[in-house]
Amino acid sequence: MKILVIEDNIELLQDIKHFMEAQGNICEVAHDYKSAFMKVVIFPYDILIVDITLPDGSGLDIIKEVKQKNIDAGIIIISAKNAIGDKIQGFEIGADDYLTKPFYLAELNARIKAIYRRKVYKGSNEINFNEIKIKPDNYEVFINDKPINLTKKEFSIIHFFVVNKNRLLTKEAIAEHLWGDHIEMTDSFNFIYPHLANLRKKIAKFGGKDYIKSIYNVGYKFGE
Template sequence: MKVLVIEDNVELLRDIKNFLEEEGNICEIAPNYKSAYDKIGYFPYDILVVDITLSDGNGLDIIREVKKENIDTGIIIISARNSVGDKIHGLEIGADDYLAKPFYLAELNARIKALYRRKAYHGRKEIIFNEIKIKPDTHEVFVNDRLLSLTKKEFDIIHFFVVNRHRLLTKEAIAEHLWGDHIEMAESYKFIYTHLANVRKKIAELGGNDYIQSIYSVGYKFTDRE
């Protein structure tokens, strides 16, 4: 799961990022309105965690912009403003959830996971595609009911593919999903080919089919359709 946290409290921002990454997520950060606006306009995110009061703007304006541009992402507001009016207003303009400060990081993580389940796989805790079953909460993948042994990056890529099945995924989108803010560390897209080769081999070893279709010079599609 890829999360963008928009928060101007540097200490809280660091704590949230560290906690979510320890839970196996890709977590990017934006300490102000401008950096958040730039990131949302350029990169896709599964979940936005948005503080209302920012040093250079209002988090509610970010939500309005996301809805105006029809960006498909879940939104959780975090704010020290604990009035009913703020909560209602945030939800009315498009936020999915609201968490008042102070809060436990474990609760924020639980709400992020619950929201992602609702949006990505309709509230179910498992994703099933033919003989492949994914349990996102435990980072497990099963093929024909047998556990697949995967590295974190291999899990990330098969999860990304299955959630976006039947869609064309560019090499750039895959690379950015796997590396996030650290994509500049990758010298080329060779690491994608390596991960895909490993995933294909491991699935085949458990009797699974190869659903990864290469789209010449563009990217890949995970599908059982012709």
């Protein structure tokens, strides 16, 4: 899962980032309106965690922009304000959940997972594609009901492909999904190939088909 945390309290921002990364997510951060706005309109995210009060703007305006641009991301508002008016406005403009500070990071994580399940898995705890079954909460993948041992990157790739089946995924999109902000430090996407090769071998070993189709000079498409 790829998460963007928009929060001006640097200590809380880092606490959330470290906790979410420990859960196996890619977690990027923005501490003000300007940097948050640039990220949400350029990069894709599964979940946005948005503070209302930012030093140079309102988190509610970021949510409005996300909805106007039809960006498909789950949204959780975090705020020190417990005012019913803010909650109502947040939900009316498209937020999925509202959490009042202070809160436990475990509760935030549980709410993120619940939103992701509703959006991607239609409320289920797993996703299925033919002989492939993925249980994201446990980072497990099964081929023909047999568990296969994948690295973190291999799991992220197969999960990304299955969730986006039948869609063209550029090499840039795959790399950015796997490495987040760090992808800006590289000038090549060749590091994707060994991960893909190992993933294909492991799937084939358990009798799975190769649904990963290369699109020359562009990227990949996963599907029948």
